[in-house]
Amino acid sequence: DIVLTQSPVLAVSLGQRATISCRASQSVSISSINLMHWYQQKPGQQPKLLIYRASNLASGIPARFSGSGSGTDFTLTIDPVQADDIAAYYCQQSRESPDTFGAGTKLELK
Amino acid sequence: QVSLKESGPGILQPFQTLSLTCSFSGFSLGTSNMGVGWIRQTSGKGLEYLATIWWDDDKYFNPSLNSRLTVSKDTSNNQAFLKITSVDTADTGTYYCTQIRRRVHGWFAYWGQGTLVTVSS
Numbered sequence: 001d002i003v004l005t006q007s008p009v010l011a012v013s014l015g016q017r018a019t020i021s022c023r024a025s026q027s028v029s030i031s032s033i034n035l036m037h038w039y040q041q042k043p044g045q046q047p048k049l050l051i052y053r054a055s056n057l058a059s060g061i062p063a064r065f066s067g068s069g070s071g072t073d074f075t076l077t078i079d080p081v082q083a084d085d086i087a088a089y090y091c092q093q094s095r096e097s098p099d100t101f102g103a104g105t106k107l108e109l110k
Numbered sequence: 111q112v113s114l115k116e117s118g119p120g121i122l123q124p125f126q127t128l129s130l131t132c133s134f135s136g137f138s139l140g141t142s143n144m145g146v147g148w149i150r151q152t153s154g155k156g157l158e159y160l161a162t163i164w165w166d167d168d169k170y171f172n173p174s175l176n177s178r179l180t181v182s183k184d185t186s187n188n189q190a191f192l193k194i195t196s197v198d199t200a201d202t203g204t205y206y207c208t209q210i211r212r213r214v215h216g217w218f219a220y221w222g223q224g225t226l227v228t229v230s231s
Contacts, residue, residue: 030215037217046206046221047157058219090157094215098172101157 022091132207152203
């Protein structure tokens with residue numbers, strides 16, 4: 001299975017930029033299609049799709065969220081961070097079955 | 111507007127069979143390329159993909175649990191079902207059903223609120 005590695009915690013100040021990374025154990029790209037997706041999970045809630053195929057904003061997601069990357073290294077950026085963005089963020093790959101998730105990055109306030 | 115909701119027993123004992131129902135609205139499992147996926151979140155493994163049932167009744171299972179999983183659907187009543195046999199404490203967690211709209215290389219577009227399952231003797 002493809003292993004996705006995320007840093008456990010990222011501390012950020014409100015109004016600043018947050019950069020959350022996800023590294024895959026092997027490439028999750030096929031040609032120019034990057035099969036990495038990002039989810040936000042607030043305490044007590046279900047995960048919510050933020051970004052699909054590395055850089056495409058899901059419906060209803062604010063433009064302060066963006067995604068980038070290819071191959072094995074991917075980034076979710078939140079700029080500027082708002083109080084409502086304090087949550088856990090997970091990456092997921094669908095390049096190879098079974099789909100796998102990262103362990104999540106908890107975004108905290110400095 | 112897509113909505114999904116899981117329901118289940120809450121608590122069960124080791125070696126029993128877990129049966130979960132996903133009731134959904136806003137889409138149909140009779141629509142081409144539509145699927146319902148099951149994912150769980152446990153303290154031991156975090157988010158773990160379990161299985162998917164597709165509109166044409168095709169199924170995919172995570173090989174790590176393959177022999178214990180069954181998925182089915184009731185298209186006319188907008189429901190999908192997951193069964194896990196011979197549960198143990200490691201199966202304790204929150205179980206989610208999700209909508210998937212691409213058969214290959216897809217993502218989990220919408221999630222239910224989840225249902226907590228506790229396995230305890």
